Amino acid sequence: MHLYNTLTRQIEPFSPLSDGIVRMYSCGPTVYDVAHLGNMRAFVFVDLLQRALRAVAGYRVRWVMNITDVDDKTIRDSAVGSARWRAPMGEQSDDLRANLRAYTMFFEEEFKRDLQVLGIRMDHFEAMPRATDYIDEMQHLIREIVRSGFGYASEGSVYFNVGAYAQSHSYGRLFTIDTANFREGVRIDADEYDRESVSDFVLWKGRKDSEPYWDFEIDGESLPGRPGWHIECSAMSKELLGLPFDIHTGGVDLRFPHHEDELAQCCAGYHVADQARFWMHNEFLEVEGKKMSKSLGNFYTLRDLEAMGHDPLDIRFALMLGSYRAVLNFTFESLRAAATARGRTQNLIWDLMDSASITESVDLGGAMPEDVAAAFADDLNVPQALARTYEYCARNSDARTDAVKAREVLGALQRINDVLAVWTFTTRPTIDVPANVRDLADQRWTARTAKDWSEADRLRNELASLGWSMKDGKDSYTLQPLS
Numbered sequence: 295m296h297l298y299n300t301l302t303r304q305i306e307p308f309s310p311l312s313d314g315i316v317r318m319y320s321c322g323p324t325v326y327d328v329a330h331l332g333n334m335r336a337f338v339f340v341d342l343l344q345r346a347l348r349a350v351a352g353y354r355v356r357w358v359m360n361i362t363d364v365d366d367k368t369i370r371d372s373a374v375g376s377a378r379w380r381a382p383m384g385e386q387s388d389d390l391r392a393n394l395r396a397y398t399m400f401f402e403e404e405f406k407r408d409l410q411v412l413g414i415r416m417d418h419f420e421a422m423p424r425a426t427d428y429i430d431e432m433q434h435l436i437r438e439i440v441r442s443g444f445g446y447a448s449e450g451s452v453y454f455n456v457g458a459y460a461q462s463h464s465y466g467r468l469f470t471i472d473t474a475n476f477r478e479g480v481r482i483d484a485d486e487y488d489r490e491s492v493s494d495f496v497l498w499k500g501r502k503d504s505e506p507y508w509d510f511e512i513d514g515e516s517l518p519g520r521p522g523w524h525i526e527c528s529a530m531s532k533e534l535l536g537l538p539f540d541i542h543t544g545g546v547d548l549r550f551p552h553h554e555d556e557l558a559q560c561c562a563g564y565h566v567a568d569q570a571r572f573w574m575h576n577e578f579l580e581v582e583g584k585k586m587s588k589s590l591g592n593f594y595t596l597r598d599l600e601a602m603g604h605d606p607l608d609i610r611f612a613l614m615l616g617s618y619r620a621v622l623n624f625t626f627e628s629l630r631a632a633a634t635a636r637g638r639t640q641n642l643i644w645d646l647m648d649s650a651s652i653t654e655s656v657d658l659g660g661a662m663p664e665d666v667a668a669a670f671a672d673d674l675n676v677p678q679a680l681a682r683t684y685e686y687c688a689r690n691s692d693a694r695t696d697a698v699k700a701r702e703v704l705g706a707l708q709r710i711n712d713v714l715a716v717w718t719f720t721t722r723p724t725i726d727v728p729a730n731v732r733d734l735a736d737q738r739w740t741a742r743t744a745k746d747w748s749e750a751d752r753l754r755n756e757l758a759s760l761g762w763s764m765k766d767g768k769d770s771y772t773l774q775p776l777s
């Protein structure tokens with residue numbers, strides 16, 4: 295496969311460091327709220343990537359995605375008396391860490407539900423570590439960074455010394471930083487900051503009243519507090535995958551400061567030259583041509599779209615219809631188009647199953663057409679892979695009446711679906727047809743058999759006005775609701 299590497303700013307041939315096994319770390323959600331469409335795009339992208347590594351390149355993938363359950367926002371929203379506390383989280387108590395866990399577990403469950411309805415399989419993850427379960431490892435890394443001269447304690451917190459680090463290492467490998475912006479000696483406590491504020495960032499935040507904290511000691515000094523956001527991923531990725539691992543992923547907004555700081559911490563504290571060999575970032579998502587925001591009224595969660603009647607797999611499909619490196623404009627028009635395109639192939643699959651007399655989901659042991667595999671291998675070119683899939687189906691349109699060929703095409707579509715995960719290979723769902731619709735259809739079938747074409751047409755139009763389409767077979771008809 296060839297993949298774009300943010301670290302080198304070019305497309306490079308990819309092969310894993312250890313034979314046949316890809317170690318991949320994806321920055322996961324901060325579980326202070328339900329994920330929105332922009333987050334979904336990032337998760338669908340990494341799922342496609344890891345599926346392609348398995349199904350196209352044949353690798354085993356050790357996939358880790360972290361759950362950020364301690365940061366500025368989770369602490370703010372789990373605070374005693376927070377308006378965001380909900381009944382299913384239980385009662386708040388004096389145990390602030392228990393409150394934080396109850397609050398974040400609620401959104402962690404929501405997140406896992408979202409992943410699954412989007413076709414992302416839980417058994418594809420090797421681990422989904424929570425940050426609060428790795429506090430010891432983070433503390434160990436912070437001590438190492440300080441011991442190596444790249445960190446210092448100040449007013450109860452611990453900071454990363456960017457100036458000292460930049461003397462011996464390169465800072466700005468993932469995101470070009472204008473050194474004129476560098477404000478030496480200035481410390482920043484926020485987890486997120488812009489590139490105009492390059493300064494010493496926080497590794498460990500000193501305890502504040504009414505906030506959960508963990509004990510921490512460094513050089514005999516007691517520093518109760520909690521980890522900064524960036525240190526979480528450095529420690530968990532090293533602990534679970536070892537350094538350097540093969541691929542680190544995230545949204546483009548994570549390049550700086552989150553990923554740059556993760557990388558610097560690993561080099562400073564674990565004394566490695568790299569945290570990961572490939573860094574891959576997906577671009578933003580816009581909705582109806584605008585940046586998604588609550589104030590613009592174009593902010594959607596998955597549940598919002600499901601409540602509007604959209605199928606999550608149509609949403610998954612719509613989120614993959616572009617290069618992951620280009621801004622994706624999600625519109626309701628594009629969602630409808632995605633639903634139609636997905637439905638067309640799904641109907642073909644059911645027709646082929648009829649043709650091949652297959653009544654249950656079985657792996658037909660097919661092969662992915664080579665040109666489709668090549669498109670996936672070309673930096674995950676999904677639009678091209680789809681275009682070639684449609685061409686392949688068009689070339690083999692006689693499979694609808696040829697049982698042997700039907701099996702072959704179905705087998706190929708199963709392999710393509712190992713990556714896309716948007717179609718099903720179970721039998722066509724039976725549809726409840728209202729009695730009046732069935733009557734009209736029977737009348738039309740009789741008219742058609744009698745070659746009374748004008749009556750057959752009239753009844754077809756009547757069926758359409760009731761929202762049904764009638765498809766004529768050789769000996770019988772099928773009815774389908776018009777979408």
Ligand SMILES: [Zn+2]
Binds near residue numbers: 320321527552556
């Ligand atoms: Zn991260």
